[in-house]
Amino acid sequence: MQPVLNVEDVKRVEAGLTEVGVSISELMHRAGSAVASEVIRMGDLGSVAVFCGLGNNGGDGWVAAETLHGKGVAVTVVSPVDPDDIQGDLARVVAKSAQAAGVSIVVAPPRDKVVELLSGTDVVVDAMLGTGFHGTPRAPFDIWIACINASGARVLSVDVPSGLSAQTGLADGECVIADTTVTMLVLKPGLLSDSGRDACGAIIVAPLAEQTERLTIEADPVAWRADLDDYVDVLEPASNAVDKFSRGSVLVVGGSTRFVGAPMMAAMAAARAGAGYVTLAVPEPVAPIIQARMMEIPVLALPAGRDGTFSSEAIQLVAELAEKRTATLVGPGMRVSSGTVGVVSRLLETKVPLVVDADGLNCISRLTSNRADEFPELLRRAAPLVLTPHRRELGRLVGLEDTPPASLTAAMEAARRIVWADGGSELTVVAKGSATACVGVDVAVLPKPGPAALATAGSGDVLGGVIAAFLARSNVDNEDIPVLCSLACEVHGYAGSIAAERFGSRGAMARDIIDALGLAEDALEEQMAFPDSGGAE
Numbered sequence: 001m002q003p004v005l006n007v008e009d010v011k012r013v014e015a016g017l018t019e020v021g022v023s024i025s026e027l028m029h030r031a032g033s034a035v036a037s038e039v040i041r042m043g044d045l046g047s048v049a050v051f052c053g054l055g056n057n058g059g060d061g062w063v064a065a066e067t068l069h070g071k072g073v074a075v076t077v078v079s080p081v082d083p084d085d086i087q088g089d090l091a092r093v094v095a096k097s098a099q100a101a102g103v104s105i106v107v108a109p110p111r112d113k114v115v116e117l118l119s120g121t122d123v124v125v126d127a128m129l130g131t132g133f134h135g136t137p138r139a140p141f142d143i144w145i146a147c148i149n150a151s152g153a154r155v156l157s158v159d160v161p162s163g164l165s166a167q168t169g170l171a172d173g174e175c176v177i178a179d180t181t182v183t184m185l186v187l188k189p190g191l192l193s194d195s196g197r198d199a200c201g202a203i204i205v206a207p208l209a210e211q212t213e214r215l216t217i218e219a220d221p222v223a224w225r226a227d228l229d230d231y232v233d234v235l236e237p238a239s240n241a242v243d244k245f246s247r248g249s250v251l252v253v254g255g256s257t258r259f260v261g262a263p264m265m266a267a268m269a270a271a272r273a274g275a276g277y278v279t280l281a282v283p284e285p286v287a288p289i290i291q292a293r294m295m296e297i298p299v300l301a302l303p304a305g306r307d308g309t310f311s312s313e314a315i316q317l318v319a320e321l322a323e324k325r326t327a328t329l330v331g332p333g334m335r336v337s338s339g340t341v342g343v344v345s346r347l348l349e350t351k352v353p354l355v356v357d358a359d360g361l362n363c364i365s366r367l368t369s370n371r372a373d374e375f376p377e378l379l380r381r382a383a384p385l386v387l388t389p390h391r392r393e394l395g396r397l398v399g400l401e402d403t404p405p406a407s408l409t410a411a412m413e414a415a416r417r418i419v420w421a422d423g424g425s426e427l428t429v430v431a432k433g434s435a436t437a438c439v440g441v442d443v444a445v446l447p448k449p450g451p452a453a454l455a456t457a458g459s460g461d462v463l464g465g466v467i468a469a470f471l472a473r474s475n476v477d478n479e480d481i482p483v484l485c486s487l488a489c490e491v492h493g494y495a496g497s498i499a500a501e502r503f504g505s506r507g508a509m510a511r512d513i514i515d516a517l518g519l520a521e522d523a524l525e526e527q528m529a530f531p532d533s534g535g536a537e
């Protein structure tokens with residue numbers, strides 16, 4: 001797994017490196033030379049334009065420009081001010097050095113000059129704004145960013161695309177859309193989430209020093225990005241000596257007269273994700289409709305109230321059904337009523353692995369008056385418990401119903417309030433979004449995010465089914481459940497890619513993701529076994 005550090009903690013690595021004798025100036029030289037190497041690797045370098053800002057991000061750009069110039073590349077630096085007028089000492093020194101070496105410099109060009117320069121440029125190095133960026137890009141950078149994005153040149157961003165927050169992944173104004181981002185020392189969360197996913201292109205981490213890895217771990221990574229080989233041990237190896245029960249049995253509890261599709265999708269997804277036996281428990285009025293559409297999955301009709309949701313008579317029956325299965329998923333399409341709240345709280349008392357999704361989560365919010373983090377005894381149990389909220393559901397769980405988490409880091413923070421209050425390794429919160437974090441008490445694991453095709457109604461029900469199937473199929477220790485959930489997210493994401501290929505990136509529906517799950521898992525397993533064979537990136 002690769003560590004991800006909050007931007008403020010990157011400073012601790014920087015300080016640690018200074019203590020072992022690697023100065024900031026030395027780091028800047030190494031950063032600039034890492035950028036230059038990557039530019040050269042990009043090839044076809046007729047001419048390169050390096051757009052520099054006034055801080056150390058700009059300093060990296062000046063070093064890269066001088067290095068490229070020294071290798072005979074035609075390079076022009078675009079700077080808002082003359083090197084002598086750069087305020088920061090470090091950046092001024094490297095800018096003057098580049099100037100003395102004969103690098104061509106254009107100072108404060110008007111927009112039409114920038115456009116003209118870009119029209120003859122093959123590669124742009126974006127060294128305007130780095131981790132010191134805050135707010136909205138001011139002139140001239142706002143103009144330069146727009147011109148660069150419109151230019152069609154290949155773009156390499158230094159540390160982070162200018163205009164993007166390396167911490168939140170949000171961009172208040174326009175940000176550079178890069179083909180490649182060479183980020184210094186370590187991954188930062190904003191590169192992996194929200195607008196960062198579109199802006200960064202391929203991300204290359206330049207560690208800059210051999211001590212970086214140790215110092216990064218000492219600086220307490222906010223999350224770990226999973227690699228395929230991290231998943232090798234979390235699922236049981238394939239065997240022919242199985243029957244349908246030993247392959248894992250899943251109970252899906254959900255549905256109401258208002259929502260019939262959600263529990264069906266979750267149950268189908270659990271079956272496609274390899275559970276040998278899936279049973280669906282739904283309120284009695286909708287059971288015949290659902291059974292008529294489900295061939296492989298038995299549907300159990302449980303007592304319902306006049307509102308079309310589970311009634312209190314269903315509570316004990318559901319618990320007894322769950323105790324006979326390897327894992328249970330509760331929530332899809334269930335609505336919030338006194339009966340469904342009772343079902344969820346009773347299931348939490350059982351001894352079986354449990355996934356709570358959708359209205360199951362809203363039942364927990366109802367039970368705790370939106371403060372799940374203040375009632376840890378409700379969630380504390382011996383068997384695994386996985387909550388799968390999207391950001392609005394997560395907000396409702398922790399008193400942020402009016403201001404749900406708006407970034408990956410905010411979502412991880414909200415999820416941590418729940419898991420840290422609980423304190424046990426049985427609980428994992430899968431904080432879903434355009435980037436998802438699987439947050440346990442000791443670690444937050446970031447799966448490789450799937451395509452935007454996943455943003456379609458029912459896609460969350462599918463993920464709930466996959467996680468339940470994986471819990472049913474796996475024997476991992478509680479500590480490894482965040483990794484197991486991360487694998488479930490990657491299978492879901494890969495299935496989204498297959499569905500998008502088949503039905504179009506905008507046409508894929510949740511049912512298509514379900515149908516691709518089995519192929520997606522096979523393909524991922526193949527990539528795990530033969531990591532160098534390529535496959536979907």
Ligand SMILES: NC(=O)C1=CN([C@@H]2O[C@H](COP(=O)(O)OP(=O)(O)OC[C@H]3O[C@@H](n4cnc5c(N)ncnc54)[C@H](OP(=O)(O)O)[C@@H]3O)[C@@H](O)[C@H]2O)[C@@H](O)CC1
Nearest residue numbers: 014028054055056057129130131132133134136137138159
């Ligand atoms: N960490 C490390 O070990 C290493 C870090 N390194 C590099 O240092 C970078 C961080 O450098 P940094 O701290 O100087 O900040 P940086 O991103 O250049 O920005 C500051 C400048 O931007 C300006 N500015 C801010 N907001 C703005 C806005 N909205 N619109 C316009 N301007 C705005 C701000 O102006 P101010 O707000 O102060 O008026 C100031 O002039 C980091 O990303 C990496 O590339 C490497 O050298 C090697 C090792």
Ligand SMILES: Nc1ncnc2c1ncn2[C@@H]1O[C@H](COP(=O)(O)OP(=O)(O)O)[C@@H](O)[C@H]1O
Nearest residue numbers: 390432433434450452454455457458459460461
């Ligand atoms: N832009 C996106 N890129 C990648 N994955 C996404 C994106 N938007 C949503 N997802 C994923 O799709 C799923 C949507 O879940 P959810 O919001 O619960 O949907 P629903 O309630 O409609 O079933 C989650 O797994 C989420 O991580």
Ligand SMILES: [K+]
Nearest residue numbers: 126129160162
């Ligand atoms: K930048």
